[in-house]
Amino acid sequence: MNEHDRLTRRLAAMLSEAQDAVPPATDVMTAFRRRYAQARRRRVRTLAVACAVMVVAATVLIGATWAPGSRRPADLAGPVRGDGQIQVWTLRSQSRVSALRACAADFSRSADIEVDIASYPNQRYQQQLREALTSTDPPDIFFHWGGGGMKEMVRAKQVLDLTEALRARPQVANAFAPEVLTAGRVDGRQYGLPASGVEPIMLFYNRRVFAQADLRPPETYADLLALVDAFKARGTDPLALAGADGWSELMYLMYLVDRIGGPRPFADIAAGRPGAWSHPAVLQAARMARELVERGAFGRDFTTLRYDDGGSSGRLASGQAAMQLMGSWEYALQLTLDPDFVRDGDLGWVPFPAVPGGAGDPTNVVGAPGSYFSVSSASLDAEQAVDVLFSLLTCNRYVDALLHAGEVPAVTDVAARAAGTPHAEFIRSTHRLVAVAPSSTLAWDQALSPTAGAALNANLRRLFALEFTAEQFAAAMSEVR
Structure with missing residues (x-):
């Protein structure tokens, strides 16, 4: 032709x-x-x-x-x-979206272009985004979780390479923590910029419930099992779990695999090496996850709970459950759902416990570094969209909004900026958790391809429903391409 x-x-x-x-x-x-x-x-x-x-x-x-x-x-x-309009898609978060809109309004007044911030709930966002990016009218700027999904978008030429634009404006690149910026690259080229804070997964607990039981948060996995038995005997669900969402169950598997075998087993999985899903650390972690279910760690109806509607977090705040393993965004969610729970000092947090005898460093974290914004390669105003993106993510209002919402912005001066904020304790401890970690692994369902990530979460639901043994789970995942 x-x-x-x-x-x-x-x-x-x-x-x-x-x-x-x-x-x-x-x-x-x-x-x-x-x-x-x-x-x-x-x-x-x-x-x-x-x-x-x-x-x-x-x-x-x-x-x-x-x-x-x-x-x-x-x-x-x-x-x-x-058309003189830049469309931005992001997740629904009142504090974050409000700040983005304020920053967008400032930009619009100075640049004579309309910036429209559209926000969507988490539950179906990935599917919505995939459909939009293959349509004739995709958003100019969009939120995503990086990892395997971003790699697929790069291969499909759906995202703009930001490398040269960042080189031309080094002050933008220098504003972000290097390790988080690096995670937004594919083959050495920059395609994503940090959209929110660093998001390690940690064990949250209700301090009031622990004090009433005269118990302490766990340092080892044996401590965690003892707490499961103690709280179950008191009629309290030991661990809140949004079991209708496979990604919440994944948090247990990820940490157990890392504590038992270190980061190597998942590195082999991500590389597609034969037999990686049957690594001894993966099988042992899957068995330990089943044992938690059989022990009654999550209560009786955890498979019906969803995270997005506050089901599991509400149980933690109300004292129906003593603990919840969740990303650092749990703090910000609790500020929205039950502000007094946070302000009264009843929300506590600790790292996931160590597994004695395991090869993994107990200071390793999973879930970090966070989420990203990218520019669509099909944007009719690509240059303007890049300007908008750089302006929004370095806007003081946006960074301050993250801090005041209890998030940990991926900026180089986060410790100094957190001083004097209402959530300085949480921000500093979360920042320290990530800063000292020898290994930081992206959530598996985001690091893998969208197809593999969806299969992983679906198979985890079957594992936690006791429909799969550890070996059946590994076999099912080995068949995913």
Whole structure:
């Protein structure tokens, strides 16, 4: 197909798009409704620009090539702008979204461009994002969890390479903690910038419940098992667990594997090495997870609880459960669900306990470094989107909002900035937990491909429901490609 044919087909496709303002019947379109109201006007402008580009390219620049990820001929002088609007997708978090919108408003006033912050609940966000990125109208900037999902987006050429833009503005790169910035790279190129704080998984506990029972938080796994028995005897669920969400069960497997075998077993899994899922550390960890269920560690109805609706966290705050293994975002969630629980000093936290005799360092952490924002390679205003992204993530209001929400921003001066904030104790201890860790492993379901991550969480639900033995779990995961 010659260039003229390609240009003609492109024009026909855009004409067809302009005629059809009704979105296809997918779940993500609920989130698009507001945007499609604007799109009726937007597509007329976009089509006008596209037609002009097509005519010039077809009559003057025959033979010009398309730049990867671009919506205009690469040799055409001057940028082709979109509709004067940058769309940002993020997770629903009141404090974070409010700060982003305030920073976006400041940017819009100075740059004469509208920045629209759209927020979505966590439960189906990944599926919504996958559908959006393959549509004709993806968000310009979007939140994601890095890892294997980001690698797939890079391979599909769905995300913009930010490497040169960061080199041109070193003050932006220097604002972030190096280890977190590094995790946003693929093959040495920067595709993601830290969206939130570092997010290690830790063991939260209800200090009031522990004090009433005259008990102390665990330092070793044997201590944890003793606490399970003690709280069960008192009629308290030892550990709150959102068992309807496989990713919450994954936290136990990840830490147990790391404590038993160190980071190597999962490194082999991530590399796709044969037999990696049957590593002795993985099998032992899966057996220990089943033993927790059989011991009654999670109560009777944990398989019905979801994290997003506050089910498990509510039990921790109310004293129905004594502990919960969760990411550091639990602190911020409790501030929203039950502020007095935090302000009264009843929420405590410790690292996951050591497993005596294990090869893993007990100061290793899993779950860090956090989440990311990227720019869509299909953005009609890519240069402007990069400017918006850099401005939002280095905006003092945004960083301060994370601190005041009890999150730990991935910035180099977090310790100094945390001083004097209401949550300084938690921020400093969480920052220290990550800073001293010899190994920090990204959550497995994010480090692996989306397909493997989904299968992992589904198979974990079966393991924790006692439908799978450790060996059956390993065999099921070995079949996932």
